[in-house]
Amino acid sequence: QQQVKQSPQSLIVQKGGISIINCAYENTAFDYFPWYQQFPGKGPALLIAIRPDVSEKKEGRFTISFNKSAKQFSLHIMDSQPGDSATYFCAADPNYGGATNKLIFGTGTLLAVQP
Amino acid sequence: DSGVTQTPKHLITATGQRVTLRCSPRSGDLSVYWYQQSLDQGLQFLIHYYNGEERAKGNILERFSAQQFPDLHSELNLSSLELGDSALYFCASSAWVGNSPLHFGNGTRLTVT
Numbered sequence: 001q002q003q004v005k006q007s008p009q010s011l012i013v014q015k016g017g018i019s020i021i022n023c024a025y026e027n028t029a030f031d032y033f034p035w036y037q038q039f040p041g042k043g044p045a046l047l048i049a050i051r052p053d054v055s056e057k058k059e060g061r062f063t064i065s066f067n068k069s070a071k072q073f074s075l076h077i078m079d080s081q082p083g084d085s086a087t088y089f090c091a092a093d094p095n096y097g098g099a100t101n102k103l104i105f106g107t108g109t110l111l112a113v114q115p
Numbered sequence: 116d117s118g119v120t121q122t123p124k125h126l127i128t129a130t131g132q133r134v135t136l137r138c139s140p141r142s143g144d145l146s147v148y149w150y151q152q153s154l155d156q157g158l159q160f161l162i163h164y165y166n167g168e169e170r171a172k173g174n175i176l177e178r179f180s181a182q183q184f185p186d187l188h189s190e191l192n193l194s195s196l197e198l199g200d201s202a203l204y205f206c207a208s209s210a211w212v213g214n215s216p217l218h219f220g221n222g223t224r225l226t227v228t
Contacts, residue, residue: 034216043117043205043219044158089158101146101209101217102171105158 002027004092006106013113019077021109023090026071030092034103035064035075038087047088048075080113087111118142119220121206127226133194136223140187140208146170147189148209148217149181153202164189196227 005024013019023033034049050057050064050073057064063076077084090106118141128134140147149161151174160173164183175181178196183189193200203224207217 036219041221043119043207043221044217045117045219046216049216101148101215102160102163102173103217104160107157 002094002104004090004104004106006090006109008109009107010110011112013080013111015080015082015113015115017080017113019075019080019084019111019113021075021088021090021111022072023074023092023106024070024072025092027092027094028071029094030104032093033064033066033073034091034093035062036089036091036105038089038108044089077111080111082113082115085111085113117218117220119206119208119218121204121220121223123223124221125224125226127228128196129228130196130198132196132227133192134196134225136191136193136204136206136225138189138191138206138208138220140189140206141210141218144208144210144218145187146209146211146215147183147187148207149175149189149191150205150207150219151202152205152222156202158205161191193225198227201225201227 035047036044037047038044048059061078066073087108091103120139122137145166147164151159161175163171181191203222205222207219209215
């Protein structure tokens with residue numbers, strides 16, 4: 001299955017709160033899981049990425065948690081700020097042995113952080 | 116700024132017409148990817164070129180074609196346009212392949228009337 005299922009579709013969080021976005025996949029060939037952030041009128045920008053050999057990766061206020069057995073991964077945004085309001089996409093990359101970088105994107109989560 | 120330049124930003128055209136979207140990758144990046152973003156389909160991979168050669172095809176219609184030139188810029192050609200082709204078209208580039216970060220441009224918004 002070449003799909004990545006993302007939830008929730010939208011999320012409202014108070015300033016200072018924790019935003020959590022979840023993704024699930026079926027294809028065990030996926031071996032690279034990036035998260036992208038997109039602001040209106042802009043292209044997606046890489047936020048953070050993880051490989052399945054680690055269970056967690058943290059960069060500043062952003063953390064990816066990865067559960068290989070459950071085939072799920074999630075993005076946690078700590079101390080959410082109004083400037084974090086954007087659409088977030090999870091993605092997965094099948095292992096083509098380095099031949100290509102064919103990301104499969106989730107459907108996106110529109111995050112609104114209220115001041 | 117990602118360093119990826121896409122032109123034009125907006126394009127309005129009629130059904131049946133043909134358009135060309137242009138992408139200049141980041142300096143030094145050899146790979147160019149094209150993605151389509153629409154409300155019903157989300158972000159869909161269309162095609163990947165590496166150093167002038169086609170590497171992979173995704174959900175790209177036969178009416179669409181692309182190429183990457185010796186100076187590494189790329190063009191996406193859309194022909195016999197239909198209303199359903201209205202979408203945002205993104206170009207992305209990366210330095211190499213094999214899970215390297217993609218850097219997206221700001222897209223070309225195509226409206227077919």
